[in-house]
Amino acid sequence: MNAMVQEKDKVATATATGNSAIQRTPEYYRLKADAEDFYYRESDLLDERRFREWLDILADDIVYFMPIRRNVKFGQHAARENTKQGEGMSWFDEDKWTLSKRVDQILTGVHYAEEPLSRITHMVSNVQIKAVRPDLDKPSELEVTSRFLLYQNRVEYETYTFVGRRNDTIRITESGWKVARREILLEQNILLAKNLTMFF
């Protein structure tokens, strides 16, 4: 338990100290380029509707979380702005089983909210590695933050733009890079879209 708390604190500190947390060495930039590459490939899988292949780059114990963002008084943001993973209602607080069900549903061909399929483009930017475990020379787990812009065009006239931040934990395994945890911070309070049928 104690070790877990310490581990969490370390991550929190790394995030709080921002760019100064990891020295910008050639090894850092090499790893960052790999991370960007990983995200570009992930975007391809999603935008090309290769949903089953996308599931393969998610760790079996993935936590996929999109909180609801709330309008709170100044000073309360840390405590109350976002709904919390593991308690109450969020937009998504999912495991791999649920995400697989979402893929299965789209692939039935009769999920009318995605039939006909939407046209979607994911753009990922501002990629930064905030922590590397155990170290840069032999990385096995990364904390990576990024921004996303997701454009959806549905049937004829429906368009939605989702913009926000992603805080990922990426695990480097023998079978490739896997998303082990993803927190998606959509910059909206009341959802300005009728549906969230897409993956972020």
Place this chain on the structure above:
Amino acid sequence: MPQNEFDKLVDIDKGFVSREIFVDSDVYKEELSKVFTRAWLMVGHESLIPNPGDFFTSRMGEESVILCRDKKGEIHVFLNSCRHRGMKVCRYESGNTSLFTCPYHSWTYTTDGKLQGVPLYKTLYDGVLDREANSLVSVAKLHNYKGSIWATWDKDAPDFLTYLGDAKIHLDQALDCRDGREGGSEVIGVHKWVFPANWKFAAENFLGDTYHNPSHRSVDLIGIGPSAAAGKKGRRDDELEKAQHVWISFPQGHGVHSALQPEANEYIESFMDNPILEEYFRHCFEERKKRLGENAKLLPFVGTIFPNTSYHGRQPRGLCAWHPHSPTSTEGWRFFLVDKDAPTEAKDYLRRYYMRYSGPAGMTEQDDMENWLYATAASTGTIARRYPFNYQQSMGAYTTDHQLGGQVSLQITEQIARGFYNRWASYMRNAGWDELLGASAQNRQAAE
């Protein structure tokens, strides 16, 4: 719009409802002034404001209101608008405060709505501004029903229980504990989202439009219910597989789809993905049976309390408010309910189930939203508006002498929708409360 125009738009006897009432901006404006200023509307739940000074901003019709518990513990609902220049006095979703301070000119209001602070009161208002008359505008009536908070702007409106009528025992099924104790629910979160469809599509969907079942085929094929991992298909456990389903239209415009368990009223295996939950819900079922006896045979499915409050009674469980935004746009709010004293494991399972089922990210309801959007969009055209929607399903297939009251149908029916739009037309004609409560309909039946 001439009063009798609404009877042309809603022809219950022939089973037609004009598309105009789903798309026309004049009809929409009249709805806001004639329906949403008179009917009882659900604004929230007491569990959202447990402590003195707690507030939760809500909506009634298009307008922002503050649901607030004052320092003495009394609950209020106020229009969220300063009496001076109208600025919203609260732009937080929830919180705790001792004062609502208007950002514009700094008038302040206490948690019971009274105007307290007026800058330069003595100099600029000669110290005589009537504070009492400049309190936040309060609703005319408010009722805390088993934790759910309802309000109306009409001082002549009947009390809430009269308004609810025989729909009461059905709404109870959503608000009471799973083991039959009264009340005891809490809200574990609220979804809010905007979708491009008329609000009545959502209200009607929950009235008991069981006919739209095929639109959920995808989720039924893959299975997302509480026994899905154990191999059961469908979007929920079929707890009602042996029950007689009933579809009831109530004279106040409410409608429900409930079910009556057979005489034996045996527990149907559910929540098979988790043995602890299976045992817990089996226990609740047996306790409820012991506590309620014969009355335990009634189980809920869905319902709408006129005009825009809906509920889901069991799997999933919650209250919805369909807030009008424009003729073709609605803000959906879903309040998710659990028993306050349910085990942590049950609460955790339920919230996960609610998330995968409900709202804009819910695998079931996404398909509803798609239908409501394109039904609205395809009804705006000049030609389309000439052709009313067909509501001729199960015409006359109901009884009025059933123990549950109202018009009870034992088959899927649009009688509930016909009743809803008939009552909607009464509001649009500025009918008196006798008619709005269906008194004339009952008298007519009695005369016949």
